[in-house]
Amino acid sequence: MRSAAAEAVAQEIGVTADSVNRYRRGARKHPRVDVAAKIDEAVRARWQPQVRRRRQRQAAATGGITVETRVRFGYTAPIGTTDDGRFRRLTVHLPPEYAGRLFDARDAGASDQQMRQIIADGFKDVYFQGGGARAMGLPDVAINDIDYLDLDY
Secondary structure, three states, rough: OOOOOHHHHHHHHHHOHHHHHHHHOOOOOOOOHHHHHHHHHHHHHHHHHHHHHHHHHHHHHHHEEEEEEEEEEEEOOOOOOOOOOOOOOOOOEHHHHHHHHHHHHHHHHOOOOHHHHHHHHHHHHHOOOOOOOOOOOOOOOOOEEEEEEEHHH
């Protein structure tokens, strides 16, 4: 079965659509390295943006977003308490509301600080306050230092 992407890639790099499909599914065991790299790059350039947009819409509507990170939060707490400012390694699933806010902010050209604040708001709500079950007096949370941050949606 020929796809529009395979046809476009084939035309772009000068091979047949069947060759493109054989390269992509690995049926050709010894593809020319330059041709295989061109095919892979061209197909990904066309396919990935569509998949990413679909996954982002799904995350913002129903799925939410999982944030894995090691960060230092900023907020006021007594020294020596478990809330004392230190690096924390967390994996937290944020509801769709935060996924939507993140994608909308990114699309609007938000700064790094604005994106951090959206994640910090989500962590405050989900991780620190347990969705309204604890720590209701916690002031705003800020992300001060990021060691790493990985988003999965």
